[in-house]
Amino acid sequence: MATELSSKYDPQEVEERWYKLWESRGYFKADPSSNKPPFSVVIPPPNVTGSLHIGHALNNALQDVLVRRQRMLGFDVLWVPGCDHAGIATQNVVERELAKEGKNRDDLGREKFIERVWQWKEESGSTIMRQLRRLGASCDWSYERFTFDEGLSKAVQEVFIRLYEKGLIYQGDYIINWCPRCSTALSDIEAQHKDVDGKLYYVRYPVVGQAGKFVVVATTRPETIPGDVAVCVHPDDERFAALKGARLAMPILGKEIPLIADGYVDRAFGTGALKITPAHDANDFEIGDRFGLERVKIMDPKGIMNELAGPYKGMDRFACRKAIVRDLESAGLLEKVEEYKHAVARCYRCETVVESYLSKQWFVKMKPLAERALAALEKGDTSFQPANWSKVYSDWLKKIRDWCVSRQIWWGHRIPVYYTQDGRPAAARSAEEAAVKLGVPAASLTQDPDVLDTWFSSALWPFSTMGWPESTPELARYYPTSVLVTSWDILFFWVARMSMFGLEVVDQVPFKKVLINSLVADEHGQKMSKSKGNVIDPLTKIDTIGADALRFALLSVETQSRYISLSEERLESARNFTNKIWNAARFMLLNLKGLPATAVARPQGPGLELVDRWILTRLDQAIVDVDQYMEDGVQINHVAATIFDFFWKDLCDWYIEAAKVRLQSEDAAARTRAQEVLAYTLETTLRLLHPLCPFITEEIWQRLPHQGETIMLAPWPAPFASVRDTEALAQFQQVLDVVHAVREIRGEMKVDAKKVVSAILAVPDKATLELLMSQRDLLESFAKMTVSAIAIDIAKPEGAASAVAGAIQVYLPLADLLDLDVERRRLAKEIERLRGLLGALEAKLSNEAFVQRAPVAVVETEKKKIVDYRDSIEKLSQNLQGLGA
C-alpha cells in the first residue's frame, strides 16, 4: 500500500486540492432526509464590510472542530454559512469609497446608492466565503445566506409586522443616542462609553430682579445652555429655599427660565443646581416632562447649532462650546472650571461623540421578550460555556430597556410602515396591503424612510436562515440549533436578541448551548489594531504556514479567558508541528511497504513487544483525554496539547525510534508487527487530529491503509475496549528511566555523541533483570551504548559514573572521560534533592494527624516512597564515597 510523501510539505497545494474535492463530493452537505441524529450550527455571519480577521479564524476553526467531530461521530450535520449586511458599517465603507470619488450618497440618491452597496456586497461577500473555505470550514454552502436576502428580508418584515400588531413595536419621541457623523439614531449598546478627562464648568445664572444674585450651575456641556428651559434644585435644599419660585436669566441669551425643584437632583454634586435641557439629555427630558416644560432642540442632525442657539447658529457643537465658554468668561458668568473625569459616549462604528438627541424613532418593547429569555435560561433550555457568561447575560436581560430599532440610513431593511397623507400609519407587507388596511389608494401612501437596525435581522438568523416564516423541513429538523459558537463582545448585540426573538417568534430557544470563545490579542495581550501594527492577518498566515498550522495555533491557545494572546512564536510552533507530522508520516510510509490497503486492525496478542503495548495504551489514554476535553466544557487547548504531546513525544520521540530496530530487521514477522502498530497508531491519531487539522490529516490518511473514501467520514476514534495495559506503562517507564540516566551522564560528561559507551546495569530483582534483558536492543540504541552486564547487585566498577533510575543502578565506566568533579557534583546534587524529598516525607509521616486522618492509600504510598528514597540515597552515597574525597 503506502505511497510516499514528498520530502517537503506544501500546505497550499494540499489544502486547495482537498477542499475542492470535499466540496465537490458533497461531504459538507446536510441530509435532512437521513435517519442520523441532527447536529446544527449557524455561523455568526461576518460583516460584509471587509475580510476575515483573526477572530473569525478562531471562531470558525472552533465551529469546524465541533462540526467535523460530530460528522465523524455519525451525526447529520448542518453548518449554515453566510454574511451580515451590517447596515451602518457597510454604508460607511461605501460612503468612504464614494468620498474618494468626491461624491456623497445624496449625489447618487437612495436607489443608486443601494445599488452601489450591493455591488460592494457581491465582491466582499464572496471574498469572505472564499476565505472561510481556505480556512477549511466545512459549511454546507447550499445553505449560504445573507441577512439581506429576499427570504431573510421577508422574515424581517414579517417579524416587524407581527410585533407591531402585538403592540411590541411602537413609535415615539424620545431622547436617543444620535451619531451626528452617521446621521442616524443608535441603540443604547451602540453608544460606547469611555472615560475622558473633561471639564466641569460652573456657570452663573442671574436671578431675575435681584441684581448681583446668581444660581451657579455645574455642567460639562455649556453648549447646551441655549436649550435650557429651567434650573432644578432639590426640594429640601436649604441653600435655595429663599429662591423658591424665582426666575433666572439664561446666561448670554438672557431668556427667562424658572427655578424648579425635583428630588432627582443630587445635592452633593456640583452646586446642587442642575440645568434642564430636555431635548438634549435623557434625565432632563424626564424632568421636563414632569414639569410640562418645552423641549428646545438647538442642534440639527449633523450636530450644528440651529437658529434657537441665537448667536451660535451655524457653529459645530464643539466650536460652540468654546465660544460659549469664552463669552461666559468675558461676561463674568463663569465662576470656575474644574478638571473632571467623566464618561463620554461614542458611536461604535465611527467613534464620533454621540449626542443625546430628541427624535421620533421606532422602538421594540423589550421587557416581555426578556422575561421569556430569562425563563428559558432558568429552565436550562440554553446554557453558557464558560458558565459565568450566563450571569452577564441575565444581568443585562434583567435591566433591559426598549430597543431603538430605526436608523436614518439607506442600507438596510426598510421599515414596513406606510403613512397616509394625514399621517395615519399601518404596518404591512406591501403598499397594497397597507392601502387596504388604511382604506386609501396605495399610490397615496408613503413608506417610512428609515431602515431597521442591522441587528434586528441578525436576531432572526437561526430561523430566518432555515426558511421561516415558511414551515420548512429544515426548521423542523435543525431548529433549535445544537450550539452557538461566538465571542462575548456580541453577547448583547446578538446572542441575547436571538434568544428573545427565537422564543417570541418560533416559540423555542434558538440554540441549546452557547460556547463563548475568546477575542484574539497580540502576544502582550494588546488588542490587535491596524494603528498599533500588531495585526495578524489569517490569510497571509494561511499562505505562509498553511491553514492547519494557523488553526492549530489558535486552537492550542483558546481558553476560557476573555482574550488570548497569539504570537508569531506560537504560530511558528504550530507550523513546526504540522511539519513534524508530515515528516513522521513520511518516515512511516516509507517503512510500511507490504501492508495491505485495508484498515489495519488493532494489533494484539503475544507477538506484541513491550513498546508496542506501551504506545497502544498511550494512544488509548490520548483518545480518552481528547474525548473528555471535547465534551467536558470544550477545553480545546487541552485537546490540542494532548494530541501534540502524544504525537511528538510518545510517537515520534520514542515509538518511531524504537520501531526502527525492527523495521530494519531481517525477521519478517517482527517487521510486520512493528508496521502494523505504526499504521494503526498513525491512522487512529490522524482521525483524532482531523477536526483540528483537516487538510494534512486527510492527505496522509489517504496514503495509509484505511477504510472509506475520506477521513472526514471515517469513524471518530474510540479507545480499545479491553483493560488498560498499566503493566506496559510501568515497565516501559523503567526502560525510559534507564535511558534518561545514561543520556544525562553522557551529556554532563560531554561524551562525544558518536561514541558508543558501555554500561552496567545493577537490578534489584529477577523480574527487573528479565525486563531489561528483553529490552536490551532498545536500551542500546536509545542511549548509544552497549550493555556489558545486567545483574542483581553487581558492584560499581572503579572509575565509573553512576546514576539511579528508580530501583536500577546504572554504571558507565568512562575511564579517562570521567570528570570526577562533575560526577561528584552530579551525585551530590541528586542526593540533596532526594534528601529534601525524604525530609519532607519523614516530617509528614511523623505527624500523627496525617497518619490518622489522611486516606490509608495516601499514607501507604508515602511510606513506600520513604523506603525508595532511602534506598536511592544509600546507593548514591556509596557511589559518591567510592569516588574518594
Added chain:
RNA sequence: GGGUGGUUAGCUCAGCGGUUAGAGCACCAGUCUUACAAACUGGGGGCCACUGGUUCAAAUCCAGUACCACCCACCA
C-alpha cells in the same frame, strides 16, 4: 458606582486539594544519528502577587489587600 477575569520560569500559558510545580518559545552546551536543524540530546531557570484562614495536606479552597485588564451604569 456595580460586576467579571487575571496575577505561576525571561515571554505566552497549563496545572485548580495529595511528592520540593509543567509545556512551548527564549537561554546555555553538544549533535547535520539516512523522517524532520522547522530537528535531535542534555542542562540552567520559579519562596506559584501579598496577608490571614480552612485542612492531616494549599499554587490549588475561603476571606481580605495590592496591582493589571475588561464589561456594565442617565448623577449633571
